[in-house]
Amino acid sequence: MAMQRRATFHLYTFLVSKTCSTLGSNVYTFGMSMFILAMTGSAFSFAANLIFSIIPRTLLSPVAGILVDRVSKKFIVLTGQFGTILSISALLIYMMFFDISLLAIYLTTFFYTISSTFTTIAFSASIGNLVDSERIQKAMSFNQLSLSIAGILGPMIGGMLFGFVSIQTFLVINIVAYSIAFVLESTMNFKLFSNQESTPKESMIQSLKSGIHYIKEMPVLKNLLFLMLWLNLFFSSITVGANFIFVQIIEMDYKLIGIVEAASAIGMLVISLYFAVRSNLQYPLLFSKRAILTLSTIVGTFAFPLFVPMTSTIVFIYYLMVMFCFGGTLVATNTPIGILIQKDVDENYRGRIYGIIEMCAMGLTPIGTLLFGLLYDVIPAQLILLTCSILLILTTLFLMPRRIIESAYPDLKSPERKEINPTSPPFSS
Structure with missing residues (x-):
């Protein structure tokens, strides 16, 4: 107690x-x-x-x-x-x-x-x-x-x-x-809930190698890290593209741009509160995969006003909703992944896993920013966004196939579960 x-x-x-x-x-x-x-x-x-x-x-x-x-x-x-x-x-x-x-x-x-x-x-x-x-x-x-x-x-x-x-x-x-x-x-x-054994005496290089070996021995973790690597690259299309669209293409008022960008943080806040009060996720990886697929689709929806003529008011309301959903779905993606790492990764390796994740995320951010900064100057924004959306969906399906999910949760293959739960809506777990 x-x-x-x-x-x-x-x-x-x-x-x-x-x-x-x-x-x-x-x-x-x-x-x-x-x-x-x-x-x-x-x-x-x-x-x-x-x-x-x-x-x-x-x-x-x-x-x-x-x-x-x-x-x-x-x-x-x-x-x-x-x-x-x-x-x-x-x-x-x-x-x-x-x-x-x-x-x-x-x-x-x-x-x-x-x-x-x-x-x-x-x-x-x-x-x-x-x-x-x-x-x-x-x-x-x-x-x-x-x-x-x-x-x-x-x-x-x-x-x-x-x-x-x-x-x-x-x-x-x-x-x-x-x-x-x-x-x-x-x-x-x-150390309240720590079960860490004594750290083996090894050099920094050996410690890094053992961390990489640990990742290789866990297919779920290995595929998840690769997926996060590509996600951070492709999501740069929104980091760069959103402001480019707002300022250069649709010429939205700067005050309205601030409100639209704040909608993303509000979406994050709402979904964070949802996770704080709901019951524990039974299948975090499955939940996260569905969130990533939803997030990938949202990337494509940024291009919709560039195809269909709309009034400035409708465009503002549309992007307000899209940014709210984008921020909320980011939390729905990240939170289950964090739960998975905390529960399934050995405490002796958790620091190295987070270190590698941080390196991958930060390492591709400037590359993605530079790449899409150049692309938006020569290729129509809607084409870039739709291409990134499709590539994100295909990458997610390739790196997180059904067999990987089932290797993490063997009971998903149970006929009894399929009979009880023949269909499951997005974000259910």
């Missing part, structure tokens, strides 16, 4: 600390981006700051994953969080004695990203240690909930702070947010 109460405490402490740190990250990213643009007026300077946030995360994610499996997870979480506080504090101190410079901002972003990479991966790998298996779905939904709240409030708070307070005050508020998260995380027992 004491462990159950502790798990419940972890659940809500996790939600508050994750929301504080994620909100702080979104506010910092938004505020620094606006500050760089206001200071330099250069899109290149703005892009350079993004590069300093992508490269360290891409290169260090596998290293962070290895360390998470070898060292105390709580130590890594708290050290990474302290590093984040220290990075922003160093920029604040620098500004108190010298004029702000781009180099100082770039260095802060670089070290800030390194620290947050270790914290994020360690925290993700620790969820199964903080709560029991019955609460994992709720914990994963709370994780998505914190991202949704930060996605909605981050730009709003960042915009208000940027407009009404000095950059020094802005940094102090960020430091306070991360400090609250640090204090809350220090109260958590990261």
Whole structure:
């Protein structure tokens, strides 16, 4: 009973600390981006700051994953969080004695990203240690909930702070947010539900190789990682294409674009709450596959107003609905995958798995952004979107065939189950 109460405490402490740190990250990213643009007026300077946030995360994610499996997870979480506080504090101190410079901002972003990479991966790998298996779905939904709240409030708070307070005050508020998260995380027992055996004495390279070997021995996990790799590439067509369509093709008002983009975060929030209150998924992988197929179809629906003439009001309402569904379906895709990893991946390998996932996701983001940035200049947007939609559906069906799903859930082959449940609607499990 004491462990159950502790798990419940972890659940809500996790939600508050994750929301504080994620909100702080979104506010910092938004505020620094606006500050760089206001200071330099250069899109290149703005892009350079993004590069300093992508490269360290891409290169260090596998290293962070290895360390998470070898060292105390709580130590890594708290050290990474302290590093984040220290990075922003160093920029604040620098500004108190010298004029702000781009180099100082770039260095802060670089070290800030390194620290947050270790914290994020360690925290993700620790969820199964903080709560029991019955609460994992709720914990994963709370994780998505914190991202949704930060996605909605981050730009709003960042915009208000940027407009009404000095950059020094802005940094102090960020430091306070991360400090609250640090204090809350220090109260958590990261070994409450741990069954990790002693880590074998092996080099970093050997540890990485054993993690890759572990993935190869699990067909479901191997196919899932490949699928996520391709998903991140093709979904760049929306990251780049949505704003291109809104601004260049249909010339939507900038205020309306902000509302449409916020609809995605609201969709994420709604579906996160749904996962928090519903019963545990019986077949997370099957649920996620159906969500990915739905998400792939939604990619194609972005092209519909480019084929059919509509009034500006109808176009606005249409994209509002599409972005809401897109954000919600993203959560419906990610949450079951997170549940699967927490429950089915051995604790000794969980850090390395998350590190590899993070590397794949971040590594293809700049490639996809560059690729589709070039394609949208020479190929009609509707053709790109429809092609990506079809390729996403075919990739999902190829990498997640029925036999892979059944290997994860053998009872799906049971004739009794088919007789009781002859049809199942999308997103049922």
